[in-house]
Amino acid sequence: MKFQAPRGTHDVLPADAYRWQHVHRVFAELAGQFGYGEVRTPAFEETELFVRTSGETSEVVNKQMYSFLDKGDRNLSLKPEGTAPAVRAYLEHGLGQPGQTTRLWYFTPFFRYERPGKGRYRQAHQFGLELVGSAAPEADAEIIEMTVELYRRVGIEARVNVNSLGRAETRARYREALLNYAEPYLRDQSDEIRARAALNPLRMLDSKDPEVISAMAGAPKVLDFLEEASKGHFDRLLCLLEEAQVPFEVAPNIVRGLDYYTDTVFEITTDLLGSSNDALCGGGRYDNLVSDLGGPPTPSVGVGIGVERLLIVMSELGLESPLAPLDAMAISATEAARPAIRQIAREMRSAGFSVVTDLDGRSLRSQLKRADQLGAVRAVIVGDEELTAGEVSVRLLASGDQVRVSRERLIEVLRGV
RNA sequence: GCGGGUAUAGCUUAGUGGUUAAAGCGCCUCGCUGUGGCCGAGGAGAUCGUGGGUUCAAGUCCCAUUAUCCGCCCCA
Incomplete structure (x- = not known):
């Protein structure tokens, strides 16, 4: 090979x-029910778009982008995430005015160079x-509610972890407090760990290393640093989630990998992926993302839902999607x-049925064996007898x-069964 | 990017350095001349991931390489 x-x-x-189509259908329908419009953006964008939005120091931009120069010396990158391109398209095409709310959804591949x-x-x-x-906190709540609803519709009961990181200034103050707190612990650590901590102190909070977890157990909480407005926003969001009966937990240790988040962050985790x-x-x-890209101040909220991981969890839970249906052979x-029989197949397809025929004179x-293997609901059979009688045999x-x-009644009969 | 495991038929796997590499599932044909699933018989299908090396002899041992899985990092 x-x-x-x-x-x-x-x-x-x-x-x-077919499983992909199934979850895609579920998602597209859900988005439609909430009035979201689909955007499809290119597979690659100017590299600078991601550097500006995700943050120069982020892991993604630092080492995980598939970047290249094209023949016109443009610096391009395969998109490593979906939000920045969607917002770029929003701005480029003027999809919203300041003060208006615009709802967008997308389904997109993304690319990151990392160890599989x-x-x-x-x-x-x-x-x-x-x-x-x-x-409005109502916007955060809508996004979270939709996310949980998507999982619910494919059979997964999900619990959301929510946190607030506050405004940029809050985060700067908190970052410092965190470093101060961690200083005695970091003193004895390797250069690598210290460098990582210095780069993004918040990262220490969601470490999986038991030693780090216990060292950080008494760390100051970001929620105690929030300004009044952020605090009010967060409290209101929690009320709205309760009202929507969304299962959630406040998780002060969650941070996110991308720099553009302000106030609310959330994620859904699982132990089924290793x-x-x-x-x-x-x-x-x-x-700040929209204004960072040169637009007017435009507060926004969004979510990215991993399709592969969703499908893995579905199959680990034994949630099989339906098989591709075949009405008849x-x-x-x-x-x-x-x-x-070719003509009958044509007529059946015109009537909306899915039909397979044999091409090789078997x-x-x-x-019939093939019909069985393909999972056909029925076999529609014509031989010499049926031919002379102007009839067909329908076998379940x-x-x-x-x-x-x-033959005249075939479609009618099929619709009745 | 670092550490460890694995790689044999379409799939899941067996295979002490020694004939022609084995089984289950799947596939094809037949038993059954116009009726599938069950059963029975037969058949096709593998340069043993790839490239080197050791050896009289390598699927089996060694090295490299690629892929994959697990852990770290990070994230969807």
């Missing part, structure tokens, strides 16, 4: 593709929601009946019940 899919990428084969593992790929996909232009990949989705408020029992026996594969009906 000479070629294989590049490291960290996967082919989605027909059996799985379970639930972690170099090309993965996410569903995203962006609610642009509202500062010990180190636990985020099923992540989101939050990004009040159209079978010719004899050579002479083949033109007739025996009745093997065509599950029960073996078989009836003969005239």
Whole structure:
């Protein structure tokens, strides 16, 4: 076998593709019910877009982007996340005015150059929601409620971890307090750990290392640093989540990997992806992102939902998506009946049924066998007898019940069964 | 980017350095001349991930490489 899919990428084969279609349908319908419009943005963008939004020091921008110069010396990158391109499109095309609320959703591949593992790929996909232009806690609540509802509709009962990081100034003060607190512990640590802590002190909070966890146990809480407005926003959000009966927990230790978040951050985690990949989705408020990209001050909130991880959890929980339906296999029992069965298949398809026919002149026996394998609900059979009588046999594969009906009545009969 | 495990038929796997690499599932044909699933018989399908090396002899031992899984980092 000479070629294989590049490291960290996967082919989605027909059996799985139907599961993808299923969750895509669920998501698109949900987004539609809340009045969100779909945006489809390019696979790559100017590198600078991601540097500006995710933060120069973020892991993603630092080492995980697929960046390249094109033949016109443009510095481009495959998108490593979905929010920045969606917001770029929002601004470029003037999808909203200041003071207006614009609701967008997307389904997109994204790319990160990192070591693949379970639930972690170099090309993965996410569903995203962006609610642009509202500062209200109600906006945060809508996004979170929709996220939980999506999981609920595919059979997953999810609990949301929410936190508030406050405004940029709050975070700067908190960061300092955290470093002060951690100083005695960090003194004895390796250079690598100290460098990481200095780069992003908040990271220490969501460490999985038991030693770090216990060292940080008494750390100051960001919630105690919030300004009045942030505090009020957060409290109001929690009330709204209760009102919506969204299962949630306040998790003061959650931070997010991207720099653009302000105030609300949230994520849903699972222990079904192995010990180190636990985020099923992540989101939050990004009040400065639009203005960072040159737009007017536009408070916004959004979420990114990992599709691969969603599908992994679904199958670990035994939540199988329905099989691709096949209404019928159209079978010719004899050579002479083949033109007739092709015509019948056409008529059935015009009437909206899914129908497969044999192309290779196989025996009745093997065509029936195939019908069984394909999971066809019924076999529609024409042989010499039916041909001369102007009839067709309709056989229900599950029960073996078989009836003969005239060709004129076929569609009517199929609709009735 | 660092550490560890794994790689044999389409799939899941067995295989003390020694003939022609084995099984289950799946696939094809037949028993059953126009009726699937169950059963039975037969058949196709593998240069043992790739490239080197050690050896009289390598699927088996060694090295490298690629992929994958697990842990760290980070994240969806």
